[in-house]
Amino acid sequence: MKTQSEVSINSIEQLSEFAEAFSKKLKHGMIIFLNGPLGSGKTTFVRYLVSGLGITEVASPSFTLINEYKGGGLRFAHADFYRLKSAGELHEIGFFEYINSGEYIVLIEWAELFKETLPEPDFVLSFANESEESRKVTQYEF
Ligand SMILES: Nc1ncnc2c1ncn2[C@@H]1O[C@H](COP(=O)(O)OP(=O)(O)OP(=O)(O)O)[C@@H](O)[C@H]1O
Ligand SMILES: [Mg+2]
DSSP: OOEEEEEEEOSHHHHHHHHHHHHTTOOTTOEEEEEOOTTSSHHHHHHHHHHTTTOOOOOOTTTTSEEEEEETTEEEEEEEOTTOOOHHHHHHTTHHHHHHHSOSEEEEETGGGGGGGSOOOSEEEEEEEOSSSOEEEEEEEO
């Protein structure tokens, strides 16, 4: 691990600022795990991350498993493994093509559920609920 840091985020506005700063670190081919319990802000973080690039249609990928966004010269694949039953499904839906192509920034909610099937991430962001509006985010860079 290169670095580990912790930030307190006390509002949606602060989440938005954090997401914007984080977006500057991203390059195609990167893999980011988003950890943390239900409702901790993983999808909301992705929404703010990509909205800075002019992408506004961000649905939770809970049902579709993977959403793709393109904007600002970047391509994102946003996955949620919460409902995934087996790693085999990931092969069936072509998930690894997003990773292997090196042409996407791959964001994965609940990655830890199938972490053994994934390459090492570039970043892990771990969200924790502190109060209704406050989150603690621990960022690990590898
Ligand atoms: N500071 C904050 N940061 C993130 N989300 C916040 C914050 N304050 C309030 N919220 C609210 O918390 C909720 C977070 O829900 P979200 O769907 O992003 O969680 P999630 O981690 O993706 O959950 P799941 O595991 O179910 O996918 C949203 O309704 C959001 O508006
Ligand atoms: Mg979510």
